[in-house]
Amino acid sequence: MGEQSPVDLHCHSTASDGTLAPAEVVARAAERGVELLALTDHDSIDGLEEAAGAAQRNGVSLIPALELSVAFHGREIHLVGLGVDAGSAVLRAGLDRQQQAREERATEIGRRLAGKGIPGAEHGARILAAGGQVTRAHFARYLASKGHARNAGDAFKRYLRRGKAGYVPPPWPELTDGVGWLRDVGAVPVLAHPFRYRLSGAWLRRVLEAFKSAGGEALEVVCGTSTSREIEASVGHALRFDLAGSVGSDFHDPHNRWVELGRFGPLPAAVPPVWARWLPR
Numbered sequence: 001m002g003e004q005s006p007v008d009l010h011c012h013s014t015a016s017d018g019t020l021a022p023a024e025v026v027a028r029a030a031e032r033g034v035e036l037l038a039l040t041d042h043d044s045i046d047g048l049e050e051a052a053g054a055a056q057r058n059g060v061s062l063i064p065a066l067e068l069s070v071a072f073h074g075r076e077i078h079l080v081g082l083g084v085d086a087g088s089a090v091l092r093a094g095l096d097r098q099q100q101a102r103e104e105r106a107t108e109i110g111r112r113l114a115g116k117g118i119p120g121a122e123h124g125a126r127i128l129a130a131g132g133q134v135t136r137a138h139f140a141r142y143l144a145s146k147g148h149a150r151n152a153g154d155a156f157k158r159y160l161r162r163g164k165a166g167y168v169p170p171p172w173p174e175l176t177d178g179v180g181w182l183r184d185v186g187a188v189p190v191l192a193h194p195f196r197y198r199l200s201g202a203w204l205r206r207v208l209e210a211f212k213s214a215g216g217e218a219l220e221v222v223c224g225t226s227t228s229r230e231i232e233a234s235v236g237h238a239l240r241f242d243l244a245g246s247v248g249s250d251f252h253d254p255h256n257r258w259v260e261l262g263r264f265g266p267l268p269a270a271v272p273p274v275w276a277r278w279l280p281r
């Protein structure tokens with residue numbers, strides 16, 4: 001048993017690559033004692049309406065949010081946007097572009113895998129996505145189900161990571177533009193899981209510099225898989241770049257025993273919590 005947080009500002013539903021429906025995510029969060037939750041599907045707000053209903057029934061405060069894919073010098077970076085204005089036309093237009101890019105990328109990934117002797121992957125991934133955003137996680141699950149990899153992580157290693165046969169360079173907007181767009185749609189931009197990008201210290205600082213200059217406001221200091229060294233380093237980055245702190249599990253699937261809603265330690269007191277504005281007062 002790990003520690004339990006009443007705040008979880010990063011998780012996924014079937015609107016993208018999560019395996020639980022939005023209402024199931026919210027109910028599960030409530031069961032685990034989460035009181036303030038942000039549902040952050042990849043490039044989608046399609047789960048928010050269902051989640052909001054469930055939040056009300058379960059006594060959870062829900063922050064409408066998403067996880068936006070952006071690019072920085074050809075590398076994929078993820079921004080959580082907290083508190084989006086779901087009715088904004090600017091939001092709709094941006095999500096349409098993002099979803100179009102996902103569609104085209106899925107076709108291209110499928111083409112590249114077919115070239116490696118694995119036909120039908122695009123179709124297979126789309127069936128697993130079941131109408132939600134098609135992500136590489138769906139390709140990974142498909143590849144594992146067909147015996148091309150031992151599991152999803154292995155499928156990333158063999159086929160889907162940068163440099164592998166099924167990898168397509170990120171079709172996403174520049175990080176700076178993504179931060180500006182999030183602000184335009186009322187969202188607080190948070191740089192997600194800083195240690196998931198396999199960046200050197202110097203490159204991570206470049207990302208943080210660009211993020212802060214563009215109007216970024218917070219760093220995800222504690223994630224579901226953070227080590228204590230990563231948390232310590234993140235605190236240093238947050239202080240150095242004058243960023244607030246966020247926390248989130250990045251929950252996708254109840255069968256992953258390493259990651260659970262609300263299961264992580266507290267944000268260290270040196271960093272101001274980005275969620276203060278959403279606390280009941």
Ligand code: AMP
Binds near residue numbers: 135
């Ligand atoms: P995409 O946004 O389509 O590039 O897909 C990225 C998603 O794939 C991430 O949000 C994770 O959920 C998942 N993912 C990325 N890397 C791995 C990995 N090494 N093992 C398992 N899942 C991964």
Ligand code: MN
Binds near residue numbers: 012042252
């Ligand atoms: Mn994901």
Ligand code: MN
Binds near residue numbers: 067078192193
């Ligand atoms: Mn992410």
Ligand code: MN
Binds near residue numbers: 012
């Ligand atoms: Mn995520």
